[in-house]
Amino acid sequence: MDKQAKHRGLTRRAFVKAGMAALAAPYVVPRTVFGAAAPSNRISVALIGAGNQSRVDLPSMLRFDDVQVTAICDVNRGSYGYARPEHFLGREPVRDQVNKFYAEKTGNAEYRGCEAYADFRDVLARKDIDAVMVILPDHWHALVTVMACQAGKDVYCQKPMSLTVHDGQRMIQAVRKHERILQVGSQYRSNPVVRRVAELVRNGRIGQVQRAVAIVNDSGPGPGPGWEAMPVPDGFDYDMWLGPAPDAPYHIDRCLYRFRFHLDYSGGQVTNTGHHSNDIVQWVLGLDGTEAIEYEDLGSVWPPAGHLYTTAMKTAFRAKHANGIELICQTQDPGFGARFEGTDGWVQYSGNKIQASSDEILNSVIGDDEIRLPVSDNHYRNWLDCIKSRQEPIEPVEVGHSTANICHLGNIAMRLKRKVRWNPDTETFIDDDEANKMLRRPYRGPWVI
Ligand SMILES: NC(=O)c1ccc[n+]([C@@H]2O[C@H](COP(=O)([O-])OP(=O)(O)OC[C@H]3O[C@@H](n4cnc5c(N)ncnc54)[C@H](O)[C@@H]3O)[C@@H](O)[C@H]2O)c1
The missing domain is CATH 3.30.360.10 (Dihydrodipicolinate Reductase; domain 2)
Structure with missing residues (x-):
């Protein structure tokens, strides 16, 4: 085995062990983790992919008061044709759903704080967005995750994390290089x-x-x-x-x-x-x-x-x-x-x-x-808490x-x-x-x- 490869193997296991130990430590919340324009201490979140699984991931975000969903991105403007015939999904219907939710929550019928995008690069360019949820077909997971890390976003990447072994390696490099918090959407860990x-x-x-x-x-x-x-x-x-x-x-x-x-x-x-x-x-x-x-x-x-x-x-x-x-x-x-x-x-x-x-x-x-294992009873909450504490989530990269x-x-x-x-x-x-x-x-x- 060559030296560099051995180092890489040990690093993967070592990272996991160190991360799991850190899960037990108390939270420290640096103020800098919130986007410059995000209101006070809310985490500004964008969904990239507004299809079948957004029906689960979106309500899981909307329920938290310290989250604001500010952008919905999908290459589909809006259509039927998803997992079930009655589902009408895509960027416009899902954006409308978010705006309706916040309009009701804030009592402001004119609320339009969530925008729809067709190109994820426009979402990543927004400085006020702290974190993105990658809810895309698997062939997009690696590229969008790597670019999101480069843009300084934390990431919730749906499972399966990668399409290939090589893609996964690039994702690890990006997360570690840019010091991002990435939670893989394997919710059975929670x-x-x-x-x-x-x-x-x-x-x-x-x-x-x-x-x-x-x-x-x-x-x-x-x-x-x-x-x-x-x-x-x-x-x-x-x-x-x-x-x-x-x-x-x-x-x-x-x-x-x-x-x-x-x-x-x-x-x-x-x-x-x-x-x-x-x-x-x-x-x-x-x-x-x-x-x-x-x-x-x-x-x-x-x-x-x-x-x-x-x-x-x-x-x-x-x-x-x-x-x-x-x-x-x-x-x-x-x-x-x-x-x-x-x-x-x-x-x-x-x-x-x-x-x-x-x-x-x-x-x-x-x-x-x-032996007692680290406790996470809500996979989304665990990600959000880790965005604040900068500690490893229950399913790191x-x-x-x-x-x-x-x-x-x-x-x-x-x-x-x-x-x-x-x-x-x-x-x-x-x-x-x-x-x-x-x-x-x-x-x-x-x-x-
Ligand atoms: N954790 C879970 O239990 C769970 C359950 C279901 C799905 N998933 C995962 O969620 C991911 C999405 O699955 P799904 O069932 O929602 O698929 P889907 O096809 O219903 O939705 C994916 C959406 O992504 C959009 N899209 C594709 N390429 C895009 C791009 N470049 N930019 C923006 N939007 C783009 C599509 O138009 C579609 O609306 C998959 O990786 C899947 O494995 C996880």
Whole structure:
């Protein structure tokens, strides 16, 4: 292993450990964190991406009195065509929703304090905006995050943090260089039920862990052979939607919400619900900041030739950690969750409930002298508090990177249909040029990272 690579590997783990220690420390609130023009001590927040997930992220911001949502950015002016037929989303409807909320809250019917933008660079140029939420298709996460850090913004980046291993590395560099607070949108880190599972496992209630299962949903093949390109809808900047991704004919099932089922923009269910279940596994096993060292396909199922979608319909891969623990990531009932099997029993998280092999495990009390994990009961609040305190949030960039990497590496093994071996210190596959080429994607110009 070369010296620089070794240093990088240690730094990832070291950052995670130092960050977790800092979580327990008291807050100090420097006044300088607030934008010059932000009223008193409110954090001025912009949403970049006003689609499906903005329906959750926006109300989660509006409920806080120390936040003011001042900008909404989307390449879509406003349309149907999202995850559900009744959803009308995009920059104008979502901006109107924000202005209506503040008009009612302030009693000022003329309130127009939130503006709509089509180009995220105009948002980043606004000096009064302190922080941005990146709620974009995955192929945009890295570029917008890096540019936001350069512009001095703190970032809430939706999961999966990255599209490729290389993108994630650039995101870490940008966050650390510009000293930004980045929270990855893996909200199960802020879920007390998951924390309870983690504390049961970390304190040995199932004995020595042997196997973890990250449970992932299935997906379909999309439109079949003979699918035809569609005209780009009025008010939708398709070139800007594609951004760094390869040029491709427009189809509604390529873009809004369904982008997740195209390898050019995402990783399928492995990086969709799989980013959550693998993140739970990483946290519960205490493996943040590193990845498993071996990955192999277990019979993943892919769309038949000619279909529009290109991501696995059924996920199935096995990975092995350096400490011998086996990770299975697969499509199985109940569609989403995580299971841990040890020498003395098992415990499973799904449906926001815990199941275990015995009542003794389920009812077990964690003593004061045992391992207790950092407490965050609201993922958004944790980000905002960290913006003020300048301390590490519950899912910092290095943690999101290793979780996203597990998903990317599993996807690569499933695509190659063979075993691949990984060196987490150098972040390269061992003696495998074909696999190493899949660690990054070329960016379509003029976009560069
Ligand atoms: N944490 C969670 O539980 C959770 C749940 C759902 C989605 N997500 C994540 O949120 C992200 C967005 O997913 P979604 O379901 O909202 O997708 P979506 O397609 O419904 O919304 C994305 C929006 O981004 C816009 N957009 C695309 N490129 C843009 C650009 N360059 N500038 C401005 N706007 C642009 C699109 O027009 C669209 O309105 C994904 O990364 C997804 O994984 C997280």
